[in-house]
Amino acid sequence: MKAVITVVGQDKVGILARVASCCAEYNVNVLEVSQSILSELFCMMMVCDIEKMNVPFGEFADAMGELGKDMGMSIHTMHEDIFNSMHRI
């Protein structure tokens, strides 16, 4: 099972580090990261393995949302199935 974490907001130092350490805290393995900066807007997508996550999905998503608020960024965590079902036949 995989989840997709998206982080959008003002660029600053340590975004990737904080998001990644939050993943580690919940035993979520980061598989792929892609990031870009468009006119100072930071946009990052992470695909993570959540097979061995140590809490229910909702709790992890909430923790990420809280982290986002804390950092002044918008962070969304969604199960990969929603993207697969919406964009692939």
Add this chain to the structure above:
Amino acid sequence: MINNNDILETIRMIQDEHLDVRTVTMGVSLLDCAGSDIDKACDKVYDKILYSAGELVKVAEDIEKQYGIPIINKRVAVTPIALLSAACQAQNPVKFARTLDRAAKEIGVNFIGGYSALVQKGFAAGDYALIDSIPQALAETERVCSSVNIGSTKSGINMDAVAMMGKIIRRTAEATADRDCIGAAKLVAICNAPDDNPFMAGAFHGVGEPDCVINVGVSGPGVVRAALAKSDGLTTDQVAELIKRTAFKITRMGQLVAREASQRLAVPFGIVDLSLAPTPAIGDSVAHILEEIGLETCGACGTTAALAMLNDAVKKGGTMASSHVGGLSGAFIPVTEDAGMIDAARSGCLTIEKLEAMTAVCSVGLDMINIPGDTPAEVISAIIADEAAIGMINRKTTAVRVIPAIGKKVGDELSFGGLLGGGPVMKVNTASPAKFIHRGGRIPAPLQALNN
């Protein structure tokens, strides 16, 4: 590998364009709760709903978290209560309504549908008493929704029931006149009512359905409108193609949620209802889609054609995205629940006559329309008869949910709050249809019924 653009598109749809699953509705059969003692029957009804749907809200909330997709409503639809009240005649069926309301509050659903009777061909035991009790039931409860099927392509139109419903709708509005007549907003007269409709107020659990079932209604007017905002220069067939592609994505998401809910609740998956259901929120309006296609205001000449194309494209796109499609499936045009419709009605551009024409080419019927408080019951009955005739002849569902604004006249406003919205009182043609309505009897089933 998931494409980054796809990820961003999905997030934009949810964040900026109001993409959501409109409702996860659990259908629950209450046939095994019938009995001659109404109190015992009510206890069984309460227990069965809690047993079957107790986890519904929690499971739906978990799914919301997992996929990051809002599920706006969690609801329950039950067997038409007239079938239960048939077993305990001479006792006031309002007890069932109170029980449903109590059960709905306990499990946390915002509406429970099925205080209903199916009388398209005539009244059976329990039907008359149930319909007569609707005004009291809707005044005394908060979450119960009621519907009466008064016609079908196969059976024709029961004009006795049509005459009765005009009076019932008026009495329901009068009984809740102190609350902006909200009772009438939870009552609908239908022709060709589907057994598996997940949307209120017309939802009930048909007798041919399994014991318990999950039906899902999708939404997404905002997403369709946003897609069309970039459509300048496209021909109409290209616009239709764009709507189809968008509807496909919306419905796939509904299908995913339906499958997941069905698995987690260990209840069979019934259908996905392919609908464009608006809300009063800005940016979530079907009228605005029509305006984006190229009409100055919803209600202008051309509205019916644009709506027909929209409705058809939504169905074509959605059908391939779901394994089982059902319910109402089509674009909804509830006036008070749609910001664009409200504005068009206020400006006088959108009239009841135009809305009636629109109902011939889209889902449902004259929905959430405030009419003057002094509209005679016969006129309301005749509105129902007109709509039912459109449904009967075109083999489609049509319905009437009008709210007589007691004590108010054209131009005044009613406000229900929440998803029911609010809007202006619209003008109704009051030339008298009384003699026609008082004839009673039945409109015979049309030739369209003879397709064997």
